Amino acid sequence: DTGVSQDPRHKITKRGQNVTFRCDPISEHNRLYWYRQTLGQGPEFLTYFQNEAQLEKSRLLSDRFSAERPKGSFSTLEIQRTEQGDSAMYLCASSPPGVAYNEQFFGPGTRLTVL
């Protein structure tokens, strides 16, 4: 069990550029979540997949954000036309099939800095 992995760990970009992050969940975990954490705050829910289906999206996920999980395994989160307010830690988590309150296992996060 290698845990949830995220790539890259750090990303610095200029305002207006597009960025894409990748998350590889623990194998056999069918649920995958994205959260955003700004400095000094708790994580905020962005979106949730069960297998390849995106079942829930937060209002925080503006139309510049898109997430995919094409084959029900890894997921990508893309931010188009980045803004300085997008600077944050983007966390991915996965959980196994079963009850809704199964533990979510978190990855180390991708820290995005928008200049």
Add this chain to the structure above:
Amino acid sequence: AQSVTQLGSHVSVSEGALVLLRCNYSSSVPPYLFWYVQYPNQGLQLLLKYTTGATLVKGINGFEAEFKKSETSFHLTKPSAHMSDAAEYFCAVSDLTSGSRLTFGEGTQLTVNP
């Protein structure tokens, strides 16, 4: 809508002293409650969770928490702090109406003094 309030963004204790981190929640239906710990530059790790049943929940590293419905609280305690407990702690809530999403509090930074 759910919400979580963590009282005290910073808590400082001496090594060997009692740790008490406070969490109050708001949920219109029976909640599921969680405590996570985050070390610098790392993801979150689950300490313990309450779903149903026994209201006193024991977790890893000697931590425990008690669900008190009447007080809408889920405070985290540890009898004796260790230097390695220094980290940020997050309380979170979910319930059947929210699906699997977790709603987190703002976190409490725990400092352990020698």
